[in-house]
Amino acid sequence: MTANPYPLGLRLAGRRVVVVGGGAVATRRVPALLDAGADVLLVAPEISPALRAHADAGRLRWLPRRFTPDDLDGAWLVHVAVDDPAAAASVSTVADARRIFCVRADDRQAASAWTPAVTRHGPVTVAVLGGGDPRRAMTVRDAIRTLLSARKGPLLTDSVEEGPPLNPSAGGNPSAGGNPSAGGNPSAGGNPSAGGKTHTGRVALVGAGPGDPELITVKGWRLITEADVVVADRLVPGLLLDELRSGVELVDASKIPYGPSRAQEEINRILVDRAQAGALVVRLKGGDPYVFGRGGEELLACAEAGIPVTVVPGVTSSVAAPSAAGIPVTHRAVAHEFTVVTGHVAPDSPSSLVRWDALAQLRGTLVILMGLKNLPAITATLLEHGRPADTPAAVVQEATTGAQRVVRSTLGQVAADVAAAGLRPPAVVVVGDVVAALNPA
Numbered sequence: 001m002t003a004n005p006y007p008l009g010l011r012l013a014g015r016r017v018v019v020v021g022g023g024a025v026a027t028r029r030v031p032a033l034l035d036a037g038a039d040v041l042l043v044a045p046e047i048s049p050a051l052r053a054h055a056d057a058g059r060l061r062w063l064p065r066r067f068t069p070d071d072l073d074g075a076w077l078v079h080v081a082v083d084d085p086a087a088a089a090s091v092s093t094v095a096d097a098r099r100i101f102c103v104r105a106d107d108r109q110a111a112s113a114w115t116p117a118v119t120r121h122g123p124v125t126v127a128v129l130g131g132g133d134p135r136r137a138m139t140v141r142d143a144i145r146t147l148l149s150a151r152k153g154p155l156l157t158d159s160v161e162e163g164p165p166l167n168p169s170a171g172g173n174p175s176a177g178g179n180p181s182a183g184g185n186p187s188a189g190g191n192p193s194a195g196g197k198t199h200t201g202r203v204a205l206v207g208a209g210p211g212d213p214e215l216i217t218v219k220g221w222r223l224i225t226e227a228d229v230v231v232a233d234r235l236v237p238g239l240l241l242d243e244l245r246s247g248v249e250l251v252d253a254s255k256i257p258y259g260p261s262r263a264q265e266e267i268n269r270i271l272v273d274r275a276q277a278g279a280l281v282v283r284l285k286g287g288d289p290y291v292f293g294r295g296g297e298e299l300l301a302c303a304e305a306g307i308p309v310t311v312v313p314g315v316t317s318s319v320a321a322p323s324a325a326g327i328p329v330t331h332r333a334v335a336h337e338f339t340v341v342t343g344h345v346a347p348d349s350p351s352s353l354v355r356w357d358a359l360a361q362l363r364g365t366l367v368i369l370m371g372l373k374n375l376p377a378i379t380a381t382l383l384e385h386g387r388p389a390d391t392p393a394a395v396v397q398e399a400t401t402g403a404q405r406v407v408r409s410t411l412g413q414v415a416a417d418v419a420a421a422g423l424r425p426p427a428v429v430v431v432g433d434v435v436a437a438l439n440p441a
């Protein structure tokens with residue numbers, strides 16, 4: 001029977017932590033120590049490639065030898081991650097003599113400190129001790145993680161996010177956006193320096209990924225569950241919108257009337273308005289916000305109005321659509337480059353910014369977005385400027401969704417094959433030897 005452990009959050013920034021051992025356990029432990037800013041000293045004759053990478057990058061100091069007692073000089077904490085019980089015991093004996101807490105991977109009962117199972121949500125860290133049973137701790141941790149991931153609300157929001165400085169005049173109604181608890185909570189996304197009462201909102205430009213709702217990033221997903229307003233594109237996976245809290249204002253950007261440029265102005269206006277009223281506005285865009293997504297224009301519009309913006313990258317269809325069809329955009333000894341272009345402007349149009357003649361000279365992978373309508377003209381231009389007609393080509397429609405369709409062909413035939421198969425947008429065209437790299441014809 002052991003007494004209960006006493007939980008603590010150690011603030012390790014700049015403090016020496018000694019890790020003895022360089023194998024799998026040390027490899028798992030070191031990243032959290034580095035994340036906490038610890039001054040990590042690693043003592044082990046041999047270390048894993050991942051640990052070596054940390055050492056090479058100067059993130060920790062490595063002594064390539066066995067442990068000696070002096071290694072604990074100046075240490076606040078020791079992690080013993082060696083298999084040999086005698087070696088581990090000798091480290092913990094020295095640590096005990098010097099009153100330094102010692103975590104032991106080989107023998108929890110002999111350790112003076114235990115590492116909890118951890119889950120992190122924005123600024124919140126949950127640490128679970130399982131009464132000496134690490135599997136129990138992990139089970140409880142997993143349950144809490146699931147609970148917190150499903151939580152809709154501002155509790156887990158970062159209090160400080162990157163972005164341009166706030167415009168002090170931009171503060172509005174502190175409780176706008178249907179988020180009554182946020183008004184009294186200065187850490188819920190507001191700006192503490194804005195006087196406490198003023199609660200300026202912010203905008204997150206979030207990449208939703210190519211179609212499969214599971215292909216959004218963890219950060220993007222968290223922001224969706226916290227949003228007061230979501231402005232979504234046509235290409236955003238509908239299932240993601242199921243995650244929204246009740247009471248969230250959902251703006252369907254594809255339903256905004258007017259032509260494309262007026263519609264973009266209208267979207268920018270909605271982002272700025274709602275954020276100025278104090279809302280957390282998530283602008284959810286298909287793929288990555290900056291790949292043919294007009295994310296830059298929205299960032300500039302917000303910056304001009306002094307609204308802080310967080311950009312959350314997404315998995316872009318230009319890489320994911322080929323990948324979902326079994327086509328790697330690069331492959332050793334096959335392609336050392338991939339080029340992504342839009343095909344929405346015809347190659348012979350005066351407004352085209354793409355040098356199709358130069359692209360025809362490349363031997364690597366060419367990925368064309370928004371290219372279905374102009375595919376006959378695009379392939380003809382590439383052929384005319386020298387790309388061989390037998391170059392493998394493929395078109396992937398609605399990649400990573402249940403409706404995905406793939407047509408495999410050659411540069412000479414692909415336009416006809418796509419028309420015959422009746423493929424429709426959204427679709428990605430891939431040209432290059434990589435198309436056949438994993439699927440020889």
Ligand code: SAH
Nearest residue numbers: 287288291293316317369370398399426427
């Ligand atoms: N920002 C997006 C691209 C927007 S442009 C991204 O990074 O993916 C819209 C074009 O993207 C579509 O015309 C199509 O060419 C491509 N696209 C987006 N999603 C797609 C999908 N699931 N399958 C195939 N192509 C897709």
